[in-house]
Amino acid sequence: MSRVKPLSIDEVAPEAKEDFARYAAMFTDFENQVPVYAHSPAGLKHIFGMTTAIRAAGNLPQRLVEIAVIAVSQTNACPYCVAHHSAMAVDEGVDPETIDHILDPEPPGLDEVERLVRDYAVLVTERAWGIRDKVFEDLRNHFTEAQIVELTMRITLTGMFNRINQALQIDMEDNVMPAFEARGLDAKALPNPD
Numbered sequence: 001m002s003r004v005k006p007l008s009i010d011e012v013a014p015e016a017k018e019d020f021a022r023y024a025a026m027f028t029d030f031e032n033q034v035p036v037y038a039h040s041p042a043g044l045k046h047i048f049g050m051t052t053a054i055r056a057a058g059n060l061p062q063r064l065v066e067i068a069v070i071a072v073s074q075t076n077a078c079p080y081c082v083a084h085h086s087a088m089a090v091d092e093g094v095d096p097e098t099i100d101h102i103l104d105p106e107p108p109g110l111d112e113v114e115r116l117v118r119d120y121a122v123l124v125t126e127r128a129w130g131i132r133d134k135v136f137e138d139l140r141n142h143f144t145e146a147q148i149v150e151l152t153m154r155i156t157l158t159g160m161f162n163r164i165n166q167a168l169q170i171d172m173e174d175n176v177m178p179a180f181e182a183r184g185l186d187a188k189a190l191p192n193p194d
Contacts, residue, residue, distance in 0.1 A: 003168050006035030016041035023048040063092040064117050069158045071121040077191035078162035083180050090183040100189035124155045
């Protein structure tokens with residue numbers, strides 16, 4: 001159970017009602033987040049707004065974004081985000097076995113660029129202060145600088161979602177695990193934050 005009361009649209013501040021309605025309709029698979037995030041109208045507006053705008057820009061293939069998001073969420077032991085985004089990754093063509101072993105040194109099914117994205121996501125999450133120049137040389141071989149910045153923003157935004165979800169103990173929606181398992185994903189591979 002969430003550590004703060006999820007709000008209904010009738011309980012949010014007047015200036016947040018439009019954002020609440022928009023993001024609740026847009027992020028139906030994440031329906032437990034919006035009512036909690038709504039306690040901070042500015043946070044709701046800008047966190048979900050940034051997520052929406054980056055995705056709409058389409059500067060990075062969604063498959064790479066999902067690989068990065070899952071790597072960050074596994075690193076941060078956030079089962080909520082891993083479960084949601086694993087199903088999305090399968091829909092983007094990522095093999096369930098790849099997802100279940102995303103943090104292995106050589107996960108099956110990832111090509112060179114996908115491993116680079118996975119490795120970069122883990123580095124940004126664990127030690128952003130210590131990333132070597134060679135990593136950026138490798139990234140520049142495959143991505144524009146705008147894409148590198150956007151990938152970095154998406155990685156760090158995921159870390160923020162992980163931490164908010166974990167600290168506030170946002171409940172997993174009832175439909176998430178059936179969708180997760182229907183795609184051949186192994187619930188035992190979900191991180192255990194304990």
